[in-house]
Amino acid sequence: MRALSHALMLGxxxxxLGTSACSSRQARNVYEDITGQRSGPEHQLxxxxxxxxxxxxxxxxxxxxxxxxxxxxxxSGKQGLLNKKVLSQNKYDQIRDYVYASK
Numbered sequence: 001m002r003a004l005s006h007a008l009m010l011g012x013x014x015x016x017l018g019t020s021a022c023s024s025r026q027a028r029n030v031y032e033d034i035t036g037q038r039s040g041p042e043h044q045l046x047x048x049x050x051x052x053x054x055x056x057x058x059x060x061x062x063x064x065x066x067x068x069x070x071x072x073x074x075x076s077g078k079q080g081l082l083n084k085k086v087l088s089q090n091k092y093d094q095i096r097d098y099v100y101a102s103k
Contacts, residue, residue, distance in 0.1 A: 043098075044097075044098055044099055044100045045058070045098060045099050045100075046099075046100060046101065046102045047069060047073070047075045047078060047080075047081070047099050047100065047101045048073055048074050048075055048101055048102050049102065050099075052066045052067060052070060053066075054066075055069050055070070058094075058095045058098050058099070059094045059095060059098070060090075060091050060094035060095065061091065061094075061095060065087065065091065068086050068087075069081065069086055069087075072084045072086045074101075075101035076101060076103065077101050078096060078099050078100055078101050080101060081099075
């Protein structure tokens with residue numbers, strides 16, 4: 001019984017590790033799809049310099065969202081998307097791992 005409990009705990013830990021590796025891989029793949037480049041600052045787009053086309057390719061964003069992001073530049077951090085009411089919490093949650101704001 002104890003061995004089964006340990007095996008279940010080990011399986012859960014490995015599943016969590018696999019999730020974070022998958023998230024990182026997913027962010028890298030999205031970055032490459034958007035920019036055509038294999039590397040970047042943590043595979044994220046800069047909110048202050050990304051083009052409308054690049055922003056519109058982020059998960060859940062439309063061309064109108066991308067235009068709104070550009071219209072409210074500059075950003076001191078990605079949280080500025082919420083502070084300036086540029087995106088809803090739901091849309092922000094979909095892209096927060098894919099963006100950053102340069103200083």
